[in-house]
Every structure is written in C-alpha cells, then in structure tokens.
Amino acid sequence: MDAEISLRVDGESHRLTVDTRTTLLDALRERLGNTSPKKGCDHGQCGACTVLLDGRRSLICLALAVAHDGAEITTADGLAPAGELHPVQQAFLEQDAFQCGYCTPGQVCSAVGVLDEVDRGWPSHVTEDLTGDVELSHDEVAERMSGNLCRCAAYVNIVPAVQQAGGAR
Amino acid sequence: MKPFSYARPGDVAEAVREVAAEPNAVFLAGGTNLVDHLKLGVATPDLVVDVRTLTSQEVTDLPDGGLRLGAASTNSEVAADRRVRERYPVLAQALLAGATGQLRNAATTGGNPLQRTRCVYFQDVTTPCNKREPGSGCSAVGGYTRYHAVLGVDAALPDPDAPGTCIATHPSDMAVALAALDAQVQVLGPSGARTLPFTDLHRLPGDDPATDTTLGHGELITAIDLPPLPAGTRSAYRKVRDRASYAFALVSVAAVVTDDGVRLALGGVAHTPWRATRAEELLRGRALTDDVVRAAMDAELAAAQPQPGIDGGNGFKIPLVHRTVVATLRQLTTEAQA
Numbered sequence A: 001m002d003a004e005i006s007l008r009v010d011g012e013s014h015r016l017t018v019d020t021r022t023t024l025l026d027a028l029r030e031r032l033g034n035t036s037p038k039k040g041c042d043h044g045q046c047g048a049c050t051v052l053l054d055g056r057r058s059l060i061c062l063a064l065a066v067a068h069d070g071a072e073i074t075t076a077d078g079l080a081p082a083g084e085l086h087p088v089q090q091a092f093l094e095q096d097a098f099q100c101g102y103c104t105p106g107q108v109c110s111a112v113g114v115l116d117e118v119d120r121g122w123p124s125h126v127t128e129d130l131t132g133d134v135e136l137s138h139d140e141v142a143e144r145m146s147g148n149l150c151r152c153a154a155y156v157n158i159v160p161a162v163q164q165a166g167g168a169r
Numbered sequence B: 001m002k003p004f005s006y007a008r009p010g011d012v013a014e015a016v017r018e019v020a021a022e023p024n025a026v027f028l029a030g031g032t033n034l035v036d037h038l039k040l041g042v043a044t045p046d047l048v049v050d051v052r053t054l055t056s057q058e059v060t061d062l063p064d065g066g067l068r069l070g071a072a073s074t075n076s077e078v079a080a081d082r083r084v085r086e087r088y089p090v091l092a093q094a095l096l097a098g099a100t101g102q103l104r105n106a107a108t109t110g111g112n113p114l115q116r117t118r119c120v121y122f123q124d125v126t127t128p129c130n131k132r133e134p135g136s137g138c139s140a141v142g143g144y145t146r147y148h149a150v151l152g153v154d155a156a157l158p159d160p161d162a163p164g165t166c167i168a169t170h171p172s173d174m175a176v177a178l179a180a181l182d183a184q185v186q187v188l189g190p191s192g193a194r195t196l197p198f199t200d201l202h203r204l205p206g207d208d209p210a211t212d213t214t215l216g217h218g219e220l221i222t223a224i225d226l227p228p229l230p231a232g233t234r235s236a237y238r239k240v241r242d243r244a245s246y247a248f249a250l251v252s253v254a255a256v257v258t259d260d261g262v263r264l265a266l267g268g269v270a271h272t273p274w275r276a277t278r279a280e281e282l283l284r285g286r287a288l289t290d291d292v293v294r295a296a297m298d299a300e301l302a303a304a305q306p307q308p309g310i311d312g313g314n315g316f317k318i319p320l321v322h323r324t325v326v327a328t329l330r331q332l333t334t335e336a337q338a
Helices: A024-031 A087-094 A104-119 A138-144 A155-167 B012-021 B034-040 B075-080 B082-087 B089-096 B101-106 B174-180 B277-283 B290-300 B317-337
Strands: A002-009 A012-019 A050-053 A056-059 A072-074 B005-007 B025-028 B047-050 B059-061 B067-070 B184-189 B192-197 B220-226 B234-241 B249-257 B262-267
Touching: A002 A024, A012 A024, A050 A104, A056 A104, A056 B101, A087 A104, A087 A155, A104 A138, A104 A155, A104 B101, A138 A155, B012 B025, B012 B047, B012 B184, B012 B220, B025 B034, B059 B082, B067 B082, B075 B082, B075 B089, B075 B101, B082 B089, B089 B174, B089 B234, B089 B249, B174 B234, B174 B249, B174 B262, B234 B317, B249 B317, B262 B277, B262 B317, B277 B290, B290 B317
Parallel strands: A002 A072, B005 B047, B025 B047
Antiparallel strands: A002 A012, A050 A056, A050 A072, B059 B067, B067 B220, B184 B192, B184 B220, B234 B249, B249 B262
C-alpha cells in the first residue's frame, strides 16, 4: 500500500510516494540516492544508519517512512556546507577514528547528538551524580556511543575524537 | 514484510476506535520493537495505527505532588527530566541503563512497557514458540536459557509441548522501576478510560503465553503516573548484564526505600517485572541489615526454578539477584546514613 510523504533531507525538500513498509533508511538510500546513512544490521543493533531525525540522533532502519511525513533529517553528508567539515568530522580525521569507514557516518551523527545531549545536561548510565554536571570523560563518551558498533574496532580513536570535538565547540 | 495499511487518525479516541474495529490491528509509537518485528515476521498486522503524535509528549506535575508521563514522552526526555532525576532516581537510572541513546530518543513511555520478550526463539519464526504461535510448544526449555525466567515458572524443566509453557522474561528496565514505584497506568479503550496499577499491567503466561498484558484489544496507554513519594525516600536501580553497556539484563533490581519499608522489583527473572512482595513483607519495619535482607530474599526466591540449558542454564541468576538486592539496599542505607 502506497502513501505520499514529504521529507526535508540535508536542507532539500522531497516529495515521494512510498510503500507503507519502506523504512526511512531505504527511502533515503534507494529513493533519494542519499547513501550517507549505511545499512548494517537493519535491526537497530549496529548504529550505522544513525542520522539526526528532527534534531535528535535516531536509527532510521527502525523508522517507517510513512510515520515520519514532514520530518527534517540531517545525515553525515549534510552536516557541513560543501567544501568544509563539521568539527566532529574534522576530529575524526585528526584522531584517525576510522579504518574502513562504513560505520563512520553513523558514528559522526551519533557523536553530534551526544555533544548536544551533553550540552543539555543529560546524564548517562555512568554519570556519578544524576543531578550534577556532565564531563566528557572517556567513560562518558564510551557509554554514550555504545550504540555505534565499529567492526574495525576504531573505538580507541573514536573516543578521543568525540572528546576533541566536544572541547573544540 | 507482509503488506499492511497505515493510519494516522486525528486523535486518540479515533485511534482506539480504528484498532478496536480491526482484529489484526496494532498501535505504533516509537517503533523500536514493532518495526523490527514487522521485518522478522514476528508481527504480521493488517493495519498499523500510528499514535506517536497523538498522546502527550510532556512530563507534567500532578496535583498530589506526583508526575504524569505522557505516553509519547521519549525515554531520553523522561530520563533527563530534572524532576525525575531528583525525585525518582530509580526511574532515571533504569531508563539510562536500557538500550542506547538513539533508541531512547525514539522509544516512548507508552511503548517501552509493551515491548516484547527478546527470547531468541520468540524472535526466530522458524522455531516453535507458544508466545508467537500458540500451541506450537516452547523451544527455550532445555535450550538457550541464559536470559530466561526462574520465577513464576512451575518446574525446572517444564513440558516443552504443553501450550502454556513459556519461560521468557520481560526485557524492559523502565518497567521494573515503574513496578517498584507503584506507578499507575492511564488507559483509553473502546469502552472508555480506566486506571490500573502498573503491577497489574503484565501477566504471567498462565495458559495463554501469547498475551503479555492485561490490556484488551484496542486499549491504549495514554500516560503513566508516578505517585508522590514521602520526604526522605531513597531509590536506585541496579542492572547486571553481560556487557557494560547496551545489553539486556541478566538480573536487575529496582528498590524504593521509605520510612515505612522497602518496595522491591526484580528484572530479568520472570515473565513480568517481578514485584518481590514476599521479601517486602519480611522487611517491613526491620532495619535493613545484610542478614535481614538475605533472609527476606531467601524467602522470595524459595520457589525459584533454575532452568537447565545447552548454554549452562540460568541457575546463576538465583544467587546473582540475591546478592544484587543485598548490594542495592546496602548502598541505599549507607547513603542515607552518610
């Protein structure tokens, strides 16, 4: 069964007809040609499809496109204007925070979301004082990024990259 | 994925009517569990009714001093709400111990308690499962039982062919905290609105393992209310898992300590969030020394049935949950004296 929806992806508006079974991930990759979000597990376990969905990091393999009519989506591709890099992207380069790169767009979007959540004062599972300040410690970054798997195990450089981007804001 | 119709009605009353009128209809909220089940073939609805934008996304103060969590409030927003962090730390901790940042941004207050078991056999449509396909049997008995129940189960090795057999656990962390907090569930259904205690929301398998909750078809959670807690209440959630992050509980404990006594709920051990009422009775009016807590937990766990399994079974859960309760209450009483 088909439904007509509109999406705003990386600043561009699109109108498209989708089968109700289509996920946002498939709509972006297969219909709009935006291959920045990756399909890893397709079951919400790996984080490769992470984008900013209406401002919050989210897994779009578990989001039905029809249920997100009118959504504003930013992928890693849309984080920075052409020719420039977002501070998180720059930090990933400088810290050598990837090897094959397949999980990287998801890692980058997740990290942007993490830094926003820290700015808002949101605690995490490892935050000692639930009502106190949040510091971007190793443990905090590792816990907050735990939904993004890296098969190359670049974690040891991803954590400093997120810390660097957090400090550079 | 099986084709389905999608509807986003104008309001919750219409959503309830639409689901009630179609026997094979389901509600969709954050979708973190349902969309996965659509892909796996575990859920095969004809109609999906989207309620994500129909119920409140807000956390609001109640006149009695409690809090109302709108059904569409996300797990991340509730965990970050300052009132929740200050007054109901057990709930903030439970939410933050569950899933990941991305999933918590999508998962909702109404949907989280209604997520289904992560029993590997339930999620694998090629294996018999009484919960997914009533009467087909239980593949978990004697199989991989590390994440399965020890409480609310009749025997150490129930009859796998009996239609009532199910040793699955409820996967939610949030639900364990809500059970300990004596939360109230606001429900709208085809015959009107009602309120039920959170501890009455989930049910043991009985002779109908396919039914997880006491909600009727078409009944929708519109909000969950947290009752006010007396001044000086302390609460905590402790989760034990195979990884430091992003893993379901092997066992978990939600504890709420007031001057009147202790409220205890256990996760990862039963088909429901398990309210440890036997232990609570024995702890009422007692100083919470380790010995007293140990004796209370001995009584609570006396009927536990460790499940053998090809992965070594889950008998380890009994001493593990016992010690986790002792450690959690020790932490709360030590903090209170500090």
